[in-house]
Amino acid sequence: MNIKYKDEDKLLILEITEEIDHHTTEKIRRLADYEIQRRSPKRVIFDFNSVVFMDSAGIGMVIGRYKTASMIGAKMEMINVRESIRKIFEMTGVLKIIPVVKEEILVEENV
């Protein structure tokens, strides 16, 4: 996972760099929770640009991180979600609580 943080915006971007299944979620979960708790961001963004595969394990994973973020008052969004993955999120109504936003509004470079 690549981690970017912009201090002045209190923006934490977590770029997932692997396929998301039951096997990989454990590690993603641990790292993401650690970063969210450590940085106390106002806004957390999951970047799915490098995620080519996700099964239902991803649903529990993002909802779990949404809970972690909510506890510290941060909002959560997702970017670069490809169609096959969006389909899975749509089936469960995840997108109503964690919306997919356009990439342009983000910081232009790594921090």
Added chain:
Amino acid sequence: MKKMCDNEMTLEFLSKSCNESFARITVAAFAAALDPTIEELADIKTAVSEVVTNSIIHAYDSSDEIIKIHCKIIDNEIIIEISDTGKGIEDIEQARKPLYTSKAELERSGMGFTIIESFMDDVKIESIVDIGTKVTMKKIIKKDDFSENEDTYNFLNKGE
């Protein structure tokens, strides 16, 4: 009589979570002979991943048990049979329900079977407690009918 393109394969592997990706990639490679679209292939991979994960999480307590996959290609259909010899499912109707999970502590969403059913064309679950579970799924790979595919038809008939 079997057609030339009909095919069959069997796969056996340990109930380790790292085999979830091995299983879906292998089945996808086998299904590739049917020339599926990227979307159809993604559906197959997701369904295989869901079933194999269920066997790993729910059927077995240890990671040295066997999960078996048997695949058949008949005409333009792929039939995928995934079986374990684990605990079995007591109440299949309940397990099929969206958002039902017996493993909420593992952040499981309970959407596995719902996803399988919406991505595949036919799903059958057979299970006997303490004997095991077998999930049989079918995916029909839609073939473009040549005469119905206007663009290709027009393209090939140009310049005649």
